[in-house]
Amino acid sequence: MILLEDVHFAYDGLYTALRGVSLQIDECERIAIVGSNGAGKTTLVKHLNGLLRPDQGRVILDGVDTKHFSVAELAREIGLVMQNPDHQLFLDSVEREVLFSLENLGYSKEESKARCNRTLNNLGLEGLSERSPFTLSGGERKRVALASVLATEPRILSLDEPTIGQDARQKENLAKMLGELNEKGKAVIVVTHDIEFVIENFPRTIAMANGRIIADGPTNSVLSNDDVLERCSLTRPQLTETARCLHKVFPEVTERLTLIDDLEAVVVKVLGGG
Amino acid sequence: MPLIEFIDFSFKYLGADSLALRKVNLNISDGEYVVITGPSGCGKTTLCRAINGLVPQFHRGYIAGNVTVDGKNTRAHNVADFAPIAGLVFQQPENQLVTLNVEREIAFGPENLGVEPTEIRRRVDELIDMLDLEHLREKHPHEMSGGEQQRVAIAATLALKPKVLVADEPTSNLDPQSAETILDLIADLNRRDLTVVLVEHRLDLVSKDASRVVLMDQGCIVADGEPRDVLSMDICQEIGVGIPKATQLYKRLKQRGFNLDKVPLTGAELAILVQEAKQR
Amino acid sequence: MSIVLALVSLLFLSIIPLLIIFCCLVPIIGAAKSLRRWSRSMKGLSVLLIFIIIFNTLLSTQPNPFSHSIALTLRLVALMTSFSIFFLTVHPDELSQSLIQMRVRFEFAFAMSMAMRYVPTLGQEAYAIMDAQKARGVELDKGNLLKRIRNIVPIIVPLIIVSIRRALSIAESMESRGFGASAHRTYMTVLKFRKRDWAVVIISFLVLVLVVYVRLFMSLPTWMLWELPI
Numbered sequence: 040m041i042l043l044e045d046v047h048f049a050y051d052g053l054y055t056a057l058r059g060v061s062l063q064i065d066e067c068e069r070i071a072i073v074g075s076n077g078a079g080k081t082t083l084v085k086h087l088n089g090l091l092r093p094d095q096g097r098v099i100l101d102g103v104d105t106k107h108f109s110v111a112e113l114a115r116e117i118g119l120v121m122q123n124p125d126h127q128l129f130l131d132s133v134e135r136e137v138l139f140s141l142e143n144l145g146y147s148k149e150e151s152k153a154r155c156n157r158t159l160n161n162l163g164l165e166g167l168s169e170r171s172p173f174t175l176s177g178g179e180r181k182r183v184a185l186a187s188v189l190a191t192e193p194r195i196l197s198l199d200e201p202t203i204g205q206d207a208r209q210k211e212n213l214a215k216m217l218g219e220l221n222e223k224g225k226a227v228i229v230v231t232h233d234i235e236f237v238i239e240n241f242p243r244t245i246a247m248a249n250g251r252i253i254a255d256g257p258t259n260s261v262l263s264n265d266d267v268l269e270r271c272s273l274t275r276p277q278l279t280e281t282a283r284c285l286h287k288v289f290p291e292v293t294e295r296l297t298l299i300d301d302l303e304a305v306v307v308k309v310l311g312g313g
Numbered sequence: 314m315p316l317i318e319f320i321d322f323s324f325k326y327l328g329a330d331s332l333a334l335r336k337v338n339l340n341i342s343d344g345e346y347v348v349i350t351g352p353s354g355c356g357k358t359t360l361c362r363a364i365n366g367l368v369p370q371f372h373r374g375y376i377a378g379n380v381t382v383d384g385k386n387t388r389a390h391n392v393a394d395f396a397p398i399a400g401l402v403f404q405q406p407e408n409q410l411v412t413l414n415v416e417r418e419i420a421f422g423p424e425n426l427g428v429e430p431t432e433i434r435r436r437v438d439e440l441i442d443m444l445d446l447e448h449l450r451e452k453h454p455h456e457m458s459g460g461e462q463q464r465v466a467i468a469a470t471l472a473l474k475p476k477v478l479v480a481d482e483p484t485s486n487l488d489p490q491s492a493e494t495i496l497d498l499i500a501d502l503n504r505r506d507l508t509v510v511l512v513e514h515r516l517d518l519v520s521k522d523a524s525r526v527v528l529m530d531q532g533c534i535v536a537d538g539e540p541r542d543v544l545s546m547d548i549c550q551e552i553g554v555g556i557p558k559a560t561q562l563y564k565r566l567k568q569r570g571f572n573l574d575k576v577p578l579t580g581a582e583l584a585i586l587v588q589e590a591k592q593r
Numbered sequence: 594m595s596i597v598l599a600l601v602s603l604l605f606l607s608i609i610p611l612l613i614i615f616c617c618l619v620p621i622i623g624a625a626k627s628l629r630r631w632s633r634s635m636k637g638l639s640v641l642l643i644f645i646i647i648f649n650t651l652l653s654t655q656p657n658p659f660s661h662s663i664a665l666t667l668r669l670v671a672l673m674t675s676f677s678i679f680f681l682t683v684h685p686d687e688l689s690q691s692l693i694q695m696r697v698r699f700e701f702a703f704a705m706s707m708a709m710r711y712v713p714t715l716g717q718e719a720y721a722i723m724d725a726q727k728a729r730g731v732e733l734d735k736g737n738l739l740k741r742i743r744n745i746v747p748i749i750v751p752l753i754i755v756s757i758r759r760a761l762s763i764a765e766s767m768e769s770r771g772f773g774a775s776a777h778r779t780y781m782t783v784l785k786f787r788k789r790d791w792a793v794v795i796i797s798f799l800v801l802v803l804v805v806y807v808r809l810f811m812s813l814p815t816w817m818l819w820e821l822p823i
Contacts, residue, residue: 075488076458090724111730119728125758126718126725129750139747143730173754178353187729203485206352206514208553232488235558272488277517277558281580288588299558303565306587310571365769393774401769408762413686413710420781425771433781455713466766473770 040065040226041117041195046086046096056082058250059096064195064228069221071237071258072230074247075272080230083247084197087228088117115144118193122200124184128172133164133183136172140187158190162216178209189220196220197228202236214240234262234276238297246271263295278302285309314384315340316477316508317364317399322378323532324359324368333359335532336378341510343476346503348519348540349512351529352553357512360529361481364510365399366392383476396426400470402480406462410454415446415465418454422473433472440468444498460491467498477508484515493518517557520544520578528554541576559583631677635670642666685709690784699778707763715756722751 041064048057056079064070072080085091086098089110098105105113121127130136134155141151159165162182167175172183181201188196196217202210210233217227217240231237237244237258244261246254248270254261261267263279275283278297285292285302289309319339325332334356341347349357362368366387369376380387383398403409412418416437423433441447444464454462463483470478480499484492492515500522503509513519520526520540528536528543530552536543543549544556545564559577563586566573573590577583649662689706693699726747727733733744767773 075490085724088728090727109732110727111732114728114730121721121725121728123721123725123755125755126722126751127729129747129754140729143732176354191730204353204482206553207555208352210555211553234489272490274489274493277580281559281562281583284580284584285587288584299561299565303562303569306562306566307569307571309587310566310591362765367765367769371765371768391774392768393771396769396771396774401766403762403766405762407714408759409766411707411710411763411767413684413706417686417781421767421772422770424779424781425774427775427777427779430779430781430783433779437781454710469770 040101041087042097042099043083043086044097044099046083046093046098048082048086048091048094050082052094056250057086057093060247060250060252061096062245062252062255064226066194066224066226067221068226068228068243069217069241070226070228070243070245071241072228072245072247073232073234073237073262073271073273075270078247078271079250080247081199082250084119084199084228084230087195087197088119089113090119111143114193115191116193117195118188118191118197120185120188120196120198120201122203124172124177124180127184127187128180131171132169133159133172133175133186134168136183137187137190141190144191146191154190154192158186162186162189177204178206181205193225195226195228197230199230200232201229202231202233210236232273234273238262238276238278259295259297262297315342316383317341317510318379318381319360319363320379320381322363322380323376324363325375326359326372327374329374332532333374334363337532337534339527339534339537341477341508343508344503344506345525346500346509346523347511347525347527348516348523349510349527349529350514350516350554351535354531355529355552356532357529358481361401361479361510361512363387364477364479365395365401366390367401393426396422396475397473398475399477399479400473400475402463402466402470402478402483404482404485406459406466406486407454409466409469410462413453414451415441415449415468416451418465418469419472422469426473436472436474440471444468444471458491459487460494463487463491463495464498467495471502475507477510478502479510481512482514483511484513496522514555516544516555517559517579520557528552540578544578545576631674634677635674638670638673642669645669687784690780690782693780694784700773711759714759715752718755719748719752722748722755725751 043060043062046057046060047055049055060079060083072083074080082091086093089098089105089108092098092106100108100113100116128136130139137155137158138151141154142148146154156165159168162185164179164182164186167179167183172180175183181204185198185201201213205213214236217229221227229237229241241258243256244254244258245252246261246267253270254264254267262273262276265275267273268275276297278299279295282292282297282302283294285306286294292305292309317340319337322334322337323332324334337356337360339360349360351357359368362372363380364382364387366382368374369388370392376388382395385394385398387395410418412421419437419440420433423436428436441450444467446461446465446468449457449461449465454465457465467478467480467483478499483499484495487495496513496515496518499509499511500519503522511519511523516526523540525538526536526540526543527534528546528549535548535552536546544560549556557578559580559582562583563573563577571590573583573586575582575586577586646659646662646666649665650658653661685706689702692702692705723733731744731747733741733748735741736744
């Protein structure tokens with residue numbers, strides 16, 4: 040669906056952020072992008088919706104080079120939710136915030152209203168539709184920003200660090216919602232440092248370092264690679280660490296287990312049950 | 314006498330709908346390493362700010378009960394009076410570094426309190442050495458990574474020689490490796506006799522070093538005790554707190570009828586406990 | 594010293610003396626190790642300078658208009674360079690410290706240095722906001738003047754709100770470290786006026802007096818008053 044072909048990009052022509060990045064994203068994919076700060080993750084994601092344009096290489100959406108479209112036109116297909124919701128919120132009611140995005144993209148008043156209500160309901164924000172976003176808590180503001188992007192029902196949704204400041208329950212809700220979007224055929228891309236969240240919810244992981252993609256594949260194998268973890272400033276996921284410790288004592292336990300159900304089953308077997 | 318005492322303390326921010334803290338009773342003694350955790354909105358941030366007087370002196374509101382820190386009541390003293398007693402470190406490193414280089418940043422606190430210049434210089438050099446900041450001495454905050462900035466913020470707070478370090482989610486905005494480095498630093502400071510109160514979601518990283526875990530929900534303290542006891546309680550999952558995976562596994566195994574000797578907080582502990590259980 | 598150089602530049606309106614002044618300024622900038630920054634800002638100015646030269650030449654009533662324009666431009670460059678020497682050599686912290694030592698209230702001096710400290714941060718924030726709104730379909734570079742002005746609102750409002758939140762957060766951090774506790778703050782580094790500084794002040798003053806005298810009471814030799822034929 041969307042393709043990056045050997046994309047190179049430097050900020051102000053000086054600071055090289057992407058050095059030859061190529062990747063393909065299809066419908067219904069759930070992808071996590073990891074890497075240390077400055078690796079190019081956010082730069083990459085901004086190329087998807089045209090906020091940044093490649094110095095070299097191409098970004099192709101459905102077979103057409105995105106350079107033919109403006110950011111506003113691409114916003115219909117590709118939504119980007121930034122890290123800080125306060126960078127978007129400026130109107131005096133949650134409802135108006137969501138309607139703003141819809142009207143910008145040219146939806147009629149009736150269509151906008153219908154989509155707005157649907158989205159607010161989906162995110163549990165109906166009760167807050169008249170409230171000013173500035174009076175809401177941090178987590179609620181994040182959901183409002185998310186709602187304003189989701190209302191336009193883009194085919195590809197990118198989120199930049201959506202789990203920062205969220206507690207365990209909020210992360211579960213977010214994961215559930217992203218899963219539902221995915222089932223409806225949308226591609227979901229998340230830029231994050233939260234490896235536990237990635238392991239539990241994203242089958243494919245792209246690891247970046249120094250402007251290049253150093254790994255792109257099933258999350259299980261990408262995040263079991265110590266070299267990748269080191270270069271992305273990540274630490275070993277808790278269950279992988281547990282699996283490793285168990286492996287030292289019980290060699291029959293494979294080192295690569297990353298889901299708690301699997302680990303539970305294995306330990307039960309070791310203890311002579313099940 | 315405990316260093317920090319909350320006695321039936323309640324607080325509601327001006328303009329808020331509900332109480333941020335409800336009749337909180339909490340005692341923290343010298344040398345403890347207390348981890349405070351709970352779902353969003355439970356009051357942990359307000360609790361931190363109540364320790365150095367920001368609540369109620371900076372954040373106005375309705376207050377009931379008392380908080381005494383090192384014998385001083387937070388209702389009756391300015392925030393500045395608590396600066397040499399309780400040092401606060403916040404979530405955003407960018408907003409804590411207000412000067413243009415590391416030396417001045419560390420000197421900022423003592424300068425405010427009128428400490429002698431030679432003593433300030435001595436503290437600056439001592440902290441730069443202790444926290445390994447030599448290579449950052451002349452750098453502008455903008456040129457530093459999040460982890461480095463947070464280290465400088467901690468140094469700047471320690472320059473006032475506080476008795477307790479209160480850190481409100483200091484690693485939220487950092488990558489995992491930097492987060493571990495900062496948390497290791499805090500654990501090390503605690504071993505050197507600094508009392509620590511830390512608000513943190515990543516319990517897998519801090520529970521092994523903490524002496525106590527306090528669980529909060531909707532302004533109240535719902536559990537308070539040793540990490541192994543509190544984190545194995547069912548209430549953690551009920552209120553939506555993420556316990557270490559090793560502890561989760563322990564609970565699941567218990568449900569299946571496999572009892573391990575102790576509650577594990579890390580993968581390594583779990584492996585040893587499983588081995589012991591098998592040998593029985 | 595900056596002020597003296599600026600005043601001296603103002604005193605002359607012929608090419609040769611101004612060129613001499615210019616030649617004195619460049620090594621000073623070199624000594625301050627700011628040649629690159631200075632030349633970049635001069636490059637930026639060059640369009641304006643060419644503009645001035647062209648318009649002055651065409652509209653001037655002087656006998657040698659082009660020569661006059663060149664002289665004017667040189668004077669402008671000399672003036673701006675002398676002021677920029679001040680800003681290129683004085684570190685913002687030193688500026689704030691000197692204000693404090695001149696008995697300006699420390700809160701004001703701090704406000705000034707903090708403003709400079711947070712300028713890059715604010716700039717980044719503004720770009721982030723523009724990106725966030727563009728991603729929602731706000732078109733910042735299209736439309737007539739009225740529409741463009743209206744499009745500033747989705748940028749300015751978040752910027753103000755974010756800045757206020759940031760300011761509160763910074764204030765919390767500063768209060769927690771005792772800011773404003775007492776009017777008698779101490780300072781780790783104190784600026785001292787050394788013999789070197791006195792020497793510069795005295796020499797600058799003497800040069801100023803000399804040049805003013807020469808300008809007012811003596812006539813310059815003809816070679817100094819040379820002008821271009823046009």
